[in-house]
Amino acid sequence: MSKKKLAIIGIVGVPANYGGFETLVENLLDLLPAHFDVTVFCEADGYSNKISKYKGAELVYLNLKANGIQSIAYDMLSLFTSFRKNDYLLVLGVSGAIALPIIKKSFKGRIITNIDGLEWKRDKWNFFAKKFLKMSEKIAVNYSDTVITDNLHIQKHVNKEYHKESVFIAYGGDHVSAVNKDLYLDKYPFLEHKFLFTVCRIEPENNLIMLIEGFLKAQSKVPYVIIGNWEASKFGQHLIEKYGNESNIYLLNPIYDTLELNALRSNCFYYLHGHSAGGTNPSLVEAMYLGLPIISYDVAYNKASTSEQAIYFRDQVQLSTIISELFNSTENSILIKRDEYAKKMKVLAEKNYTWRYISDQYIQAIKG
Numbered sequence: 001m002s003k004k005k006l007a008i009i010g011i012v013g014v015p016a017n018y019g020g021f022e023t024l025v026e027n028l029l030d031l032l033p034a035h036f037d038v039t040v041f042c043e044a045d046g047y048s049n050k051i052s053k054y055k056g057a058e059l060v061y062l063n064l065k066a067n068g069i070q071s072i073a074y075d076m077l078s079l080f081t082s083f084r085k086n087d088y089l090l091v092l093g094v095s096g097a098i099a100l101p102i103i104k105k106s107f108k109g110r111i112i113t114n115i116d117g118l119e120w121k122r123d124k125w126n127f128f129a130k131k132f133l134k135m136s137e138k139i140a141v142n143y144s145d146t147v148i149t150d151n152l153h154i155q156k157h158v159n160k161e162y163h164k165e166s167v168f169i170a171y172g173g174d175h176v177s178a179v180n181k182d183l184y185l186d187k188y189p190f191l192e193h194k195f196l197f198t199v200c201r202i203e204p205e206n207n208l209i210m211l212i213e214g215f216l217k218a219q220s221k222v223p224y225v226i227i228g229n230w231e232a233s234k235f236g237q238h239l240i241e242k243y244g245n246e247s248n249i250y251l252l253n254p255i256y257d258t259l260e261l262n263a264l265r266s267n268c269f270y271y272l273h274g275h276s277a278g279g280t281n282p283s284l285v286e287a288m289y290l291g292l293p294i295i296s297y298d299v300a301y302n303k304a305s306t307s308e309q310a311i312y313f314r315d316q317v318q319l320s321t322i323i324s325e326l327f328n329s330t331e332n333s334i335l336i337k338r339d340e341y342a343k344k345m346k347v348l349a350e351k352n353y354t355w356r357y358i359s360d361q362y363i364q365a366i367k368g
């Protein structure tokens with residue numbers, strides 16, 4: 001019996017080298033091709049080596065950008081190209097959702113959409129972009145056979161706003177692992193010390209200014225390491241100019257070597273998470289799976305992801321107080337607190353955020 005056909009739409013592509021949805025698909029492909037004939041749409045410019053098959057999935061390349069304003073056309077073209085050839089469409093994000101009402105009229109299969117975070121709330125979008133994204137979210141919810149939400153707070157939003165049930169499926173974290181810091185001591189001498197750590201895209205809603213200012217006001221002598229795409233925007237370049245010369249702040253460019261990245265984050269003393277928008281954030285889940293104690297911005301998304309068992313701050317004053325208390329306490333009390341929070345995060349991650357568990361849920365959601 002031949003397998004049914006599944007198209008995956010809405011990512012830069014695989015092998016994953018960009019963000020959360022890409023990592024999601026990278027890990028889903030360890031299991032999905034055993035159940036479906038899978039096609040993944042990829043951005044041509046994102047790959048100099050355009051392989052035709054990966055982990056059992058066929059790759060189709062489009063000459064459009066998967067992000068920014070072109071993502072609308074990119075997702076729409078993916079949808080129009082695939083709906084006559086596939087039994088299932090797994091759509092990641094809502095950029096191309098305006099095509100769904102047209103496709104729905106003649107498509108006999110199932111449309112499954114992960115609406116991502118509440119994209120229309122992000123500070124980086126202007127008024128018109130926010131209106132378009134909110135409309136796209138509404139269309140995606142109304143014209144999908146199954147809606148996937150990756151955070152309990154967003155699941156509640158969909159139910160309240162659109163009176164529709166969604167399937168809650170989070171994000172896996174067990175693709176990360178601890179790495180001995182000795183391998184990278186020469187390159188990163190701060191690994192010899194207790195240090196704070198953040199990895200994120202450099203965008204306003206990730207509250208980098210709040211994180212950095214809160215850290216500086218705490219007058220902590222420990223290093224603070226932040227990895228992100230600083231050069232990708234004027235906002236990031238401004239932060240480099242403003243904070244790049246601080247003696248104990250390390251603003252590092254993206255690290256795509258998994259071993260190197262894991263060596264840095266798995267050896268940090270506390271993980272700082274400043275995201276204020278979105279769903280279940282991949283970097284947060286990964287930090288939890290590594291058993292890192294989390295200091296997180298106090299919003300519903302982050303509290304849902306961490307089951308309200310992390311340390312939370314609402315502004316830079318509160319963050320500064322937390323950092324001061326952590327590093328001005330006695331050594332024993334610091335370690336006791338850290339071990340307690342670290343254990344809570346690891347237990348939660350092993351229960352809720354493993355890729356086998358996530359993949360099984362996706363297979364069920366796709367098949368309906």
